[in-house]
Amino acid sequence: MNIAIYGGSFDPPHIAHFQIIQTILATLHIDKLIVIVAYQNPFKKPCLFSAKERYEWMKQLGKNFPNVEVSDMEIVQKKPIASIQSVLDVKKTFHPEKIFFIIGADNLSSLHKWHRYDELKELVTFVIIEREGYEVQNQDFQKIALPSIKHEISSSQIRKHLSTCLFPDDLPEKIKTEVIQSYYQITKTTQGVPLTPNHIENRIQKIASLLDEKKAQDIETFDLRGRDYIVDYVMIATSLAGKHSYSLLDMLKTELKPLGEVFYSTDEESEDWLIADLGDIMIHIFTENHRKKFNLEEFLTQIQKQKSI
Template sequence: MKIALFGGSFDPPHNGHNAIVKEALNTLDIDKLIIMPTFISPFKEKVSADAEQRLKWVKKLWGHLKKVEISNYEIKQMRPVPSIESVEYLNKIYKTKKFYLLIGADHLNSLHLWHDFEKLSHLVEFVVAKRDDIEIPKQFKDLDTKVKISSSFIRETLDTHEICEEIKDEVKKYYLQKH
C-alpha cells in the first residue's frame, strides 16, 4: 500500500492545511492519506486548543474525503510523539510499499534534529509543502501549495479569513474564549 502521512498540531486547521490535503490527494500516487493531529509537537511547549477539539475540526474538514483517514494515534499517546514512532506504527498496520511524509517548508531547517532522523529518512520520502517563499532543495518532492498563513497568526489575531468555512465560527468562538 502507498500512503502519505500529514501530521501536525492543526491549532487551528486553516486553508494552508487544506491546500496541502487537496494537493497531496491530487498529485501523489497514494492509496491513503492519513491525517494525524499531534497531542503536542515534540518541538512545542503547549497547544492552545485541546487535542479532542483539534481532532474534531480535522474530522469535520477532511474525514469525509475519499482516500483520507483521520488517525488519533498520537493523541491517544497523551505525550509528544516523534514522527518515526508514528511512521513505524503505520508501517505495521499497512505493510507499506511507499511511504510519503508531508511536511511544511518551514520544517526544513530543523529536519536533521528530528528524533532518529537517519532512520526516518530511510523509511519515508519527504514531501515538502511550499510555504513563505522558502526554497525547497531539489532532493525533495514538493507540493505546490504556496502557503502564507500560520496557525499562530490566527490564534494571536483572531483573524479567521484563512479558516475553512466549515469550522470558521467554531474556531473564532473557541479562541475568543481562550483570550
C-alpha cells in the same frame, strides 16, 4: 499500498491545511492519506486548543475525502510522539509498499534534529510543501507547490488575529464558528477579558458597527473601567421604534454569538428600553422618548468623573 502521512498541530486548522490535503491527493499516487493530529509538537510551544478540538476540526475538513483518514494515534498516548514512532505504527498497521512523509518547507532547517532522523529517512520519501520565503535546495526531496495564496497563512497568525478580536478569513467555514467560540471561551476562563489592551475596544467597535448598519441612532460608549459600576463599558443606542428595538437586539444575538460573545442576561419586557448584558459590556437600546426621559447618559457621565478605585 502507497500511503502519505501528513502530521501537524493544526492549532487551529486553516484553509492552507485544507489546500494541502487537496493537493496531496491530486499530486501523489497514493491509496490513503493519513492526517495525524499531534498531541504536542516537540519543536513548538504548547497548543492553545485542546487535542480533542483539533482532532474533531480536522475530521470535519477531511470527511468528504474517502481516502483520507484523520488519526488520533498520537493524541491517545497523551504525550509528544516522535515522527519515527508514528511511521513505525503506520507500517505495522497497514504494511504499505511506500510511505510519503509530508512536511512544510519551514521544517527543513530542523529536520536533521528529529529523533532517529537517519532511520526515518530510510523508511519514508519526504515530500516538501513549498512555502514562500523558504528555499528547498535538497534535490533529493520531492516538492509540491500549493495553489497561489496571496498572503501568508499560519495558525499563529490566526491566533494573533483572534487575540485582537479580528475574525480571520483564513478559517474554513465548516469550523470557523467553533474555533472562534472556543478561543473566546479559553481566553475568558484562563486569562480574563480583555486579552490584550485593544481586545475589548475591538468588540465595542464591532457592536457599534452592527448597530449603525441596522439604522440605530446616536450610539454612545461610556468607559467605566476602574469605577464603582457593574460593568467596564456601557453602550447606548436609540431605535427608530419599539419593533426596531427588538430587531436590533435579535440582530446582535445572531451576529455576536457565533463570534464568542455570551449574552448572560437580557431585559426585553419593554420595547422602549431593552438591555443586553455581555459580562463586561452592557448595551441599552432605547426608543427616542424613553432615552430623553431617563437620560442615562448624565448618570453615566457622573460615574466617569469618579476617581478610579
